[in-house]
Each structure stands twice: as structure tokens, then as C-alpha cells.
Amino acid sequence: MRRSALHLIPHAVLILAILLFALPIWIAIAGSTQDSAAIARGEVSLVPNLNGLSVYRDVLLDGSAGAGPVWRALLVSAGMALAIAFGKIALSLPSAYAVTFFRFPFRMTAFWLIFLTLMLPVEVRLIPTFQVMSSLDLINSFTGLTIPLIASATATLLFRQTFLAIPDELVEAARMDGAGPLRFLRDIVIPVSGANIAALFVILFVYGWNQYLWPLLVATDPKLDTVVIGIVKMIGVDTATEWNKVMATAVLALIPPVAVVLLMQRWFVKGLTEGDK
Amino acid sequence: MAGLTLDGLRKSFGANEILKGVDLTLADGEMLVIVGASGCGKSTLLRLVAGLETPTDGRILIDGRDVTQLDPSARDIAMVFQNYALYPHMSVYENMAYGLKIRGLRKAEIRAKVDAASSLLGLEALLDRKPRQLSGGQRQRVAMGRAIVRDPKLFLFDEPLSNLDAKLRVQMRGEIRRLQRRLKVTSLYVTHDQVEAMTLGDRLLVMHQGVPVQLATPTEIFERPADTYVAGFIGSPAMNLLTGLMRRNGTAITVEDTEFDLGPQRYALPDGHPVFLGIRPEHVALAADGMAWPVEVVELLGSEMLVHATRPGGATLTLRTPNPPSGGPGMGEAIRVAFPADRIHVFDRASGRRIEPA
Numbered sequence: 001m002r003r004s005a006l007h008l009i010p011h012a013v014l015i016l017a018i019l020l021f022a023l024p025i026w027i028a029i030a031g032s033t034q035d036s037a038a039i040a041r042g043e044v045s046l047v048p049n050l051n052g053l054s055v056y057r058d059v060l061l062d063g064s065a066g067a068g069p070v071w072r073a074l075l076v077s078a079g080m081a082l083a084i085a086f087g088k089i090a091l092s093l094p095s096a097y098a099v100t101f102f103r104f105p106f107r108m109t110a111f112w113l114i115f116l117t118l119m120l121p122v123e124v125r126l127i128p129t130f131q132v133m134s135s136l137d138l139i140n141s142f143t144g145l146t147i148p149l150i151a152s153a154t155a156t157l158l159f160r161q162t163f164l165a166i167p168d169e170l171v172e173a174a175r176m177d178g179a180g181p182l183r184f185l186r187d188i189v190i191p192v193s194g195a196n197i198a199a200l201f202v203i204l205f206v207y208g209w210n211q212y213l214w215p216l217l218v219a220t221d222p223k224l225d226t227v228v229i230g231i232v233k234m235i236g237v238d239t240a241t242e243w244n245k246v247m248a249t250a251v252l253a254l255i256p257p258v259a260v261v262l263l264m265q266r267w268f269v270k271g272l273t274e275g276d277k
Numbered sequence: 278m279a280g281l282t283l284d285g286l287r288k289s290f291g292a293n294e295i296l297k298g299v300d301l302t303l304a305d306g307e308m309l310v311i312v313g314a315s316g317c318g319k320s321t322l323l324r325l326v327a328g329l330e331t332p333t334d335g336r337i338l339i340d341g342r343d344v345t346q347l348d349p350s351a352r353d354i355a356m357v358f359q360n361y362a363l364y365p366h367m368s369v370y371e372n373m374a375y376g377l378k379i380r381g382l383r384k385a386e387i388r389a390k391v392d393a394a395s396s397l398l399g400l401e402a403l404l405d406r407k408p409r410q411l412s413g414g415q416r417q418r419v420a421m422g423r424a425i426v427r428d429p430k431l432f433l434f435d436e437p438l439s440n441l442d443a444k445l446r447v448q449m450r451g452e453i454r455r456l457q458r459r460l461k462v463t464s465l466y467v468t469h470d471q472v473e474a475m476t477l478g479d480r481l482l483v484m485h486q487g488v489p490v491q492l493a494t495p496t497e498i499f500e501r502p503a504d505t506y507v508a509g510f511i512g513s514p515a516m517n518l519l520t521g522l523m524r525r526n527g528t529a530i531t532v533e534d535t536e537f538d539l540g541p542q543r544y545a546l547p548d549g550h551p552v553f554l555g556i557r558p559e560h561v562a563l564a565a566d567g568m569a570w571p572v573e574v575v576e577l578l579g580s581e582m583l584v585h586a587t588r589p590g591g592a593t594l595t596l597r598t599p600n601p602p603s604g605g606p607g608m609g610e611a612i613r614v615a616f617p618a619d620r621i622h623v624f625d626r627a628s629g630r631r632i633e634p635a
Contacts, residue, residue, distance in 0.1 A: 177376035178350030
């Protein structure tokens with residue numbers, strides 16, 4: 001009796017936590033189907049109004065006051081998130097490979113320089129980076145939107161840790177087998193760190209998807225509005241905000257990152273927990 | 278003809294000289310075991326031959342060809358690592374085939390070689406498995422298979438059995454020996470385990486602090502150790518080394534006040550020359566009128582026992598003898614021992630070198 005009561009406590013805590021996390025999302029889902037004026041008065045019902053589901057078609061295809069159609073913003077966001085995730089992996093994989101497996105002059109200097117950039121995220125160097133992009137004539141372009149976000153050290157550091165865990169004997173066995181550096185990278189290093197690459201992809205995709213400050217600054221062209229920017233633009237200052245549309249857009253913005261996490265969950269957990277032996 | 282020659286091989290890491298000049302020649306098909314305590318340079322020696330390290334000085338010749346500056350893959354050698362070093366994401370088949378694939382062999386050729394090696398090692402049923410699905414012994418076999426398929430001029434073994442449990446180690450030891458005899462590939466085998474060394478090697482190289490101390494057959498090393506280090510390292514329990522003085526014109530040694538006759542042979546040493554009298558625990562004989570040694574510890578090993586005895590002066594002696602039906606001597610009781618003349622080893626006390634009768 002006593003034991004089962006004790007068992008209930010962790011469950012109660014967990015259920016409470018789940019509710020705390022899920023409630024705002026549910027309010028967004030329920031709210032998106034209701035009347036905008038009612039939401040503005042603070043009268044949100046927790047029961048979705050099925051007749052209001054058409055709001056999703058409206059925002060996707062037509063958009064709302066202040067922002068373009070959401071399908072377009074979703075595409076921009078997806079493009080940006082994918083470009084950042086793939087770009088970062090493509091950049092950090094060889095750089096981590098170099099500082100881990102090769103002896104060259106100033107190797108550690110190179111590593112610490114990469115490390116230092118961790119302390120200078122885009123937000124800190126916003127103005128100079130904007131200056132550079134402006135000189136390169138990359139303002140209001142997809143390239144300008146993604147490139148500055150690709151250059152960062154986090155992925156390099158994570159890959160370095162993964163690579164350091166590869167036993168020396170494996171490297172030596174590959175040398176005995178006659179595998180050159182590129183072959184070793186392709187045949188051994190990348191397959192062995194597959195789970196870590198997948199985990200990193202998830203993290204980087206979500207990171208890219210959630211970018212706000214840089215896109216706001218560098219892309220003033222509405223065609224380059226990401227969905228996150230779109231939501232902000234929908235919340236008007238002088239016009240009446242269509243809250244149901246805002247919530248519908250928020251729900252739509254939520255779907256792709258959640259889908260990526262769910263699809264790659266198995267790899268993600270594997271990559272974070274076990275160093276694939 | 279095909280063999281391995283090391284010529285004045287040296288290796289330093291910074292100011293730290295690990296290998297202080299090794300000269301060595303292996304005959305074709307010979308298995309040489311390098312044995313020594315950890316840090317003696319034996320692994321460094323193997324890695325130099327493998328090409329994983331570059332020697333500071335000296336040359337390495339495989340089959341008469343100077344390979345000192347060649348890449349590991351160009352040396353026509355194969356290595357079995359201590360932790361197997363199997364590629365975790367590849368199947369057993371792919372693990373064995375990888376080196377051949379890189380060399381650009383055709384698929385059918387690779388298939389034939391891998392099949393031959395896997396049937397030799399009894400791995401046919403496991404070819405599609407991943408390394409993590411294999412037991413320690415099976416992984417070890419795959420590691421050997423990977424070496425065999427390359428059909429190398431030289432096998433290198435880097436303590437390949439030290440990750441296995443005792444029973445499996447004995448079994449794999451036998452397998453390695455049979456395999457090596459059958460394939461007749463010149464082999465260099467590094468271990469710190471003296472039983473492995475004694476059973477596997479055609480010849481043994483005992484290393485100590487970066488210097489080869491003795492190179493000989495296992496029997497020779499056991500029966501005529503070159504110095505006190507080898508005498509203490511090979512054989513278990515270790516040989517007793519008692520401090521003594523040469524007497525009677527080189528025909529006897531005194532230990533404390535007891536004189537031990539050295540038999541008909543004569544040593545060319547002056548009376549009073551400081552020596553070590555070496556005697557293996559199994560050669561110490563019980564004798565009613567022998568030297569008295571107070572017993573400190575008795576270890577019963579089943580069919581035999583070890584008696585550790587200490588003289589009041591601190592000298593220690595280990596005796597190995599079959600279990601007497603009456604049970605062993607008690608603590609504090611003294612045993613009386615004699616050393617058969619033909620079992621006594623004589624070492625110079627200053628240099629530690631073995632001294633042969635004149």
C-alpha cells in the first residue's frame with residue numbers, strides 16, 4: 001500500500017509536467033479554430049471548434065493582414081533550416097577530421113580559433129556581419145540569410161569529441177589496410193559516427209528553424225520572410241490582430257521540427273547516449 | 278630468404294630513448310616472440326616494423342627489401358591488434374575484404390580469399406554478423422582472418438590474447454600456433470605473458486629497458502638465462518637468487534656460512550668474488566643435513582605446494598615440491614634444503630651477467 005503510494009508521486013510529477021508543456025500547445029490548437037475577437041477578449045475555449053478549421057487553409061494559401069501566405073514562409077524556413085543543418089555538417093566534418101587526425105603546424109591554434117568563435121554567435125557580431133553581407137551585396141538573398149549562420153564551432157566541437165572516441169587501433173588497422181585519408185573518412189569515420197551526425201542534424205535543423213534576429217535584419221524582402229518572422233508580422237500594432245490566424249500559423253510552424261525530431265528520434269537518442277562501439 | 282632483418286633500430290620520443298639499438302634476423306617462416314615487462318620497448322619495436330612509427334635510426338628489411346620509409350600498407354605485412362580493431366559497422370566479411378578492396382582486387386578474387394580464410398578459421402557461419410554480435414574468441418579469429426586474407430610476408434601480433442579469459446587464451450594460443458605452422462608465415466609476436474612466449478615462439482627475444490637481453494630458443498632461455506633479469510622474468514615462480522661468494526678455486530659458493538658444491542666443473546673466478554647463486558624453486562631439494570630455512574608461508578596449489586622461507590638475515594627462498602602425504606611444514610618450522618650442483622646458475626653480482634664454467 002505504502003509502496004504503491006510512493007510510486008504514484010513520480011507519476012503525478014510527470015503528468016503535471018506533461019500538462020504544463022502540452023497546455024500552451026493545446027491552447028494554440030484550440031484557439032486557432034475560434035473567433036479572433038473572442039480570443040482577444042481572453043475567452044479561449046479548450047474545446048476546438050471544428051467549423052473553424054478552415055483558418056488553416058486561409059493562412060496557408062492567402063496569409064493574413066501584414067504577412068504573405070504561410071506556405072511560402074514555411075518553404076523559406078525549411079530551406080534555411082536545411083541549408084544551415086547540411087552546411088554546418090559539411091563544414092564541421094572536415095574541420096573536425098583535420099584537427100583530430102592530422103598533425104600539422106598550428107593545429108591546436110586552429111582548434112582554439114575555431115573554439116573561440118563559440119563566444120561570438122551571430123547575435124554578438126550582428127552589425128559587423130551585416131556590414132560584410134552588405135558589402136558582398138548579399139542583403140535580401142537566401143545566401144545572405146544562411147551563410148553567417150552556417151559558420152560556427154558547435155558542430156566542429158561535437159564532431160571532434162566523437163572522433164576522439166574512435167580508438168587509435170582502428171585508425172592504425174585502416175592504415176595497415178591501405179586506406180588513405182579520404183577513404184578513411186568515407187569508409188570508417190562517417191559510418192562509425194552516423195548516429196552522432198543524425199543527432200547533430202536534428203539539433204541544427206531546429207536551431208536553424210528557430211532563427212529570428214538575423215533573418216529579421218538581413219531579409220527585409222517579404223518574399224524571404226521565414227515563418228517565425230511571419231508570425232511576428234501578423235501581430236499588428238495598429239490593426240486588429242487576427243489571433244486565430246496567428247495561432248494557426250504557430251501550429252503550422254511547429255509541425256516540421258516536430259516531424260524531424262520524431263523521424264530521427266531513434267538515431268537521435270542513440271547518438272546522444274551511446275558512443276556507437 | 279624471406280624473413281625480417283632489423284639493423285641497428287633505435288627510437289626516441291623526445292629525449293626519451295625507448296629502443297636502444299636492436300639487431301635481429303628472422304628466418305623464413307620463423308615465429309619470434311618478443312617478451313618483456315611493460316615499458317621495455319617491445320610494442321614500440323613492433324610498431325616500427327609495422328610502419329606505424331618511424332625509427333630514429335636504423336633500417337628494417339622485409340624479405341631483403343628496405344621498407345624503413347614505406348607506408349604500412351606498402352610493406353606487405355598484416356597486424357593483429359590487442360583490441361582486435363575490427364571495423365564496428367562492417368560485417369565479418371567486409372572486415373576481412375576491406376584491405377583487399379582497397380588494393381583493387383576483383384570481387385570474385387576477394388570472395389575466394391575470404392572464403393578460404395574463413396573456412397580455415399571456422400568463421401563461415403558468421404560472415405554476415407557484425408563484430409558486436411561476436412564473442413571475444415570469434416572477434417580474435419576475425420582479426421586473424423583479416424591478417425590472413427592479405428597473404429602477407431610478415432605477421433605482427435600485438436598482445437592479441439590479453440583481452441581473452443584464461444581458458445579461451447589457452448585455446449587461441451594453440452590455434453595461433455597451429456595456424457602459423459601451417460601457413461609458414463614469418464611472425465613477430467609481442468607479449469608480456471611468459472607462458473605465451475614459451476609455448477608460441479620458435480625463438481624468444483627478452484627485452485629490458487629498450488635493450489634486447491637474450492635471443493634464444495625457449496628451452497635455452499629457461500635453462501641458461503643470460504642474466505639475472507631474464508632469470509627472474511622467465512619461470513614462475515621466479516628463480517631464487519641468493520647472494521654468495523666464490524670459494525675453493527671456483528668449485529663452490531658459500532651462501533651465508535653454508536657451502537654449496539658446484540660439481541666437477543670449475544669457474545674462472547677468484548675466491549671471494551661476489552656472485553648470485555641461482556636456483557629454480559622446483560630444483561631446490563629437501564635434505565636432512567642441508568641448510569636450514571625458517572618457513573614463512575606455505576601455498577598449497579593442489580598437486581604441489583610452494584614454500585616461502587626467510588633466513589634471519591633477510592634472504593628469501595622459494596621451494597616448489599609435490600604435496601607430501603603428511604602435509605606441508607608448519608609456520609616457523611625450518612626446512613633443510615640442498616641445491617643439486619647441476620641445477621645451480623652462477624651470475625656475476627656486479628654486472629648480473631651469467632657466468633659459465635671455464
